[in-house]
Amino acid sequence: xxxxxxRPVDRLLAPLxxxxxxxxxxxxxxxxxxxxxxxxxxxxxxxxYRGMLHAHAxxxxxxxxxxxxxxxxxxxGLMAFxxxxxxxxxxxxxxxxxxxxxRQAALPxxxxxxxxxxxxxxxxxxxxxxxxxxxxGVPMATDIAFALGVVALLxxxxxxxxxxxxxxxxVADDLGAILVIAVFYTSGLSLLALLVGCALALVSVGMNxxxxxxxxxxxxxxxxxxxxxxxxxxxxxxAAVVMAFTIPARTRLDSRGMVxxxxxxxxxxxxxxxxxxxxxxxxxxxxxxxxxEHVVEKGTAPLQRLEHALMPLVTFVVLPMFAFANxxxxxxxxxxxxxxxxxxxxxxxxxxxxxxxxxxxxxxxxVKAGLRLPAGVTPRDVFGIGMLAGxxxxxxxxxxxxxxxxxxxxxxxxxxxxxxxxxxxxxxxWLLRRGNADRNLSPPGSALPTRPVADPLQ
Numbered sequence: 001x002x003x004x005x006x007r008p009v010d011r012l013l014a015p016l017x018x019x020x021x022x023x024x025x026x027x028x029x030x031x032x033x034x035x036x037x038x039x040x041x042x043x044x045x046x047x048x049y050r051g052m053l054h055a056h057a058x059x060x061x062x063x064x065x066x067x068x069x070x071x072x073x074x075x076x077g078l079m080a081f082x083x084x085x086x087x088x089x090x091x092x093x094x095x096x097x098x099x100x101x102x103r104q105a106a107l108p109x110x111x112x113x114x115x116x117x118x119x120x121x122x123x124x125x126x127x128x129x130x131x132x133x134x135x136x137g138v139p140m141a142t143d144i145a146f147a148l149g150v151v152a153l154l155x156x157x158x159x160x161x162x163x164x165x166x167x168x169x170x171v172a173d174d175l176g177a178i179l180v181i182a183v184f185y186t187s188g189l190s191l192l193a194l195l196v197g198c199a200l201a202l203v204s205v206g207m208n209x210x211x212x213x214x215x216x217x218x219x220x221x222x223x224x225x226x227x228x229x230x231x232x233x234x235x236x237x238x239a240a241v242v243m244a245f246t247i248p249a250r251t252r253l254d255s256r257g258m259v260x261x262x263x264x265x266x267x268x269x270x271x272x273x274x275x276x277x278x279x280x281x282x283x284x285x286x287x288x289x290x291x292x293e294h295v296v297e298k299g300t301a302p303l304q305r306l307e308h309a310l311m312p313l314v315t316f317v318v319l320p321m322f323a324f325a326n327x328x329x330x331x332x333x334x335x336x337x338x339x340x341x342x343x344x345x346x347x348x349x350x351x352x353x354x355x356x357x358x359x360x361x362x363x364x365x366x367v368k369a370g371l372r373l374p375a376g377v378t379p380r381d382v383f384g385i386g387m388l389a390g391x392x393x394x395x396x397x398x399x400x401x402x403x404x405x406x407x408x409x410x411x412x413x414x415x416x417x418x419x420x421x422x423x424x425x426x427x428x429x430w431l432l433r434r435g436n437a438d439r440n441l442s443p444p445g446s447a448l449p450t451r452p453v454a455d456p457l458q
Contacts, residue, residue: 005278026315027149030393033320034327034418041328049328066227074325075401078318080226080240082394085314086174087244088307095249098168107363107371108168111382114362115169115389116140116176119354123346132343135403137184138413139350141177141395143421144170145319147388150429158432161376166385169359177395178241185402188233197228197239204246213248213302235402249303258299265291319394326397327418329411338415347396347416352424356386384431390424392417 022028040049053071060066068076090099099105119139127133147170151163204221212218222243229239253261269288281289331338338344363382367373373382400413 020312020316023152024149026319027146029316029320030145030323033324034393037324037326037328038418041330046328046330050330053325053328071325074321075398076230076236079322079398080237081310081318082240082314082322083178083237084222084240084244085307085310086178087241088247088303088310090171090175090241091245091247091249091303092307093168093171097171098164099171105168105172107366107373108165109172110362110366110371111165111169111359111386112172112176114358114360114365115142115173115355115386116180116358118358118361119350122350122354126346126349127342130342132346132404132409132412135343135346135400135409135413137177137180137399137403138396138417139347139354139392139420140173140180141392141399142170142173142355142389143391143393143395144174145315146391146393146421146425147428150388150391150425151432153429154432159376159381161374162381162385162432165374165377165382166388169385169389173389174395177399178238181235181399181402182238185399186234190232193228193232194234197225197232197234198242200225200228201239201242201246204243208246208248211248213252213297215302215306218243218247218302247303247306249301251299251301253295253298255299258295261295261299262292265295322394322398326401327414329414329418330407331411331415332408338412339419341412343409343412344416344419347392347413348420348423351390351392351396351417351420352387352427355390355424356383359383359386359389378435380435381432384428384435386428387424387431388428390428391421392424393421396421 037049040046054069056067056069057073058065058067093099098108120136123136123139124133127135144167147166148163151158151166200221204218204225207217207221222239225243226236226239230236251258265288269285272284274285275282360379360383363373363379373379396417397414400410400417404410404413
């Protein structure tokens with residue numbers, strides 16, 4: 001590392017590098033984009049904000065033409081990358097994470113179910129008999145990025161077991177939200193297009209079984225599946241989740257084999273007469289580097305490589321653009337009228353009251369049924385986790401767009417989400433900070449459970 005030549009541009013990029021390396025950078029960008037949208041939409045220039053989002057953009061290839069508004073391109077197109085990463089995370093957790101065995105998954109899944117059913121029930125109770133009933137799915141969602149961001153602010157005040165349980169509940173919650181979108185927010189179903197999309201997804205499964213590991217191949221098939229789902233009436237982003245589960249999760253070379261191969265290559269490289277300076281590499285050096293790349297490719301699963309490669313794109317581009325396109329609200333009427341509307345009340349009570357109540361109740365019932373809370377997690381911690389799960393934001397805004405057709409109702413759903421989420425976050429932070437203030441916590445990572453990795457699917 002001491003032989004690296006510094007570049008003039010490194011000094012210019014250093015502040016950006018520090019910012020993007022921070023664990024809260026993504027949440028900060030998300031909040032900034034949402035704040036900008038709120039200010040712009042409420043300003044005298046609000047019409048330009050709405051006009052920009054409703055401008056049409058067209059993609060054509062020969063006789064094929066696909067025309068959508070900028071808003072739809074973001075929600076149906078860019079958000080496919082977000083749902084693809086969510087699908088990769090779900091598969092990873094099911095294969096080698098907190099959801100990899102029935103015993104490990106039982107408590108988080110039970111908590112996630114409780115944290116979805118109770119908020120939905122509260123929303124239904126508030127909106128019973130009203131045409132706004134369709135929004136029951138909005139308070140069911142948890143924003144995992146913001147929830148874990150709040151936990152990151154707590155640092156060592158929260159035990160690693162609390163972070164693991166929150167992560168597992170949020171991942172299970174994401175799966176539940178995806179199922180809700182697929183089953184309840186699908187309209188005008190075209191069976192032919194859906195069957196073609198599913199057939200193409202099976203082609204991707206076949207590629208997996210045959211050992212195809214090319215990212216480009218899966219992208220091309222995935223794009224075709226996305227188009228079929230788009231035409232079918234099933235929300236197109238669900239195609240990304242389906243495709244994520246077809247991505248190979250096996251390595252071609254085990255860890256020991258990779259270490260041996262890399263060690264041999266580095267050893268042989270070091271035995272040769274290496275040219276001085278920072279000029280072009282000799283042909284033999286280029287060959288060795290290509291061999292190292294091949295070994296690394298064989299020793300890592302495509303699932304993990306894709307998740308690692310796409311996470312910065314999703315965190316720093318896709319989600320901020322989604323927040324900017326969806327957080328802008330046009331408020332008609334007084335603040336009292338808006339905050340007192342059934343949609344806002346239903347979502348607000350669902351997130352702030354329903355989430356912690358549902359998760360805590362489900363955890364209590366699970367313990368009564370014979371399950372155990374993770375070591376280092378108290379019932380008070382569970383209630384704090386439930387409160388953090390009330391941060392809806394990304395998925396809640398997304399479901400709100402699907403639930404309603406009228407702009408005024410969509411805006412009311414946004415208000416409910418944008419008001420309730422920070423309240424839930426602040427209360428969750430306070431509960432976990434106060435509950436762990438006097439606890440002698442072990443250093444991060446010391447309480448992480450060790451477990452064998454499940455045999456992954458192809």
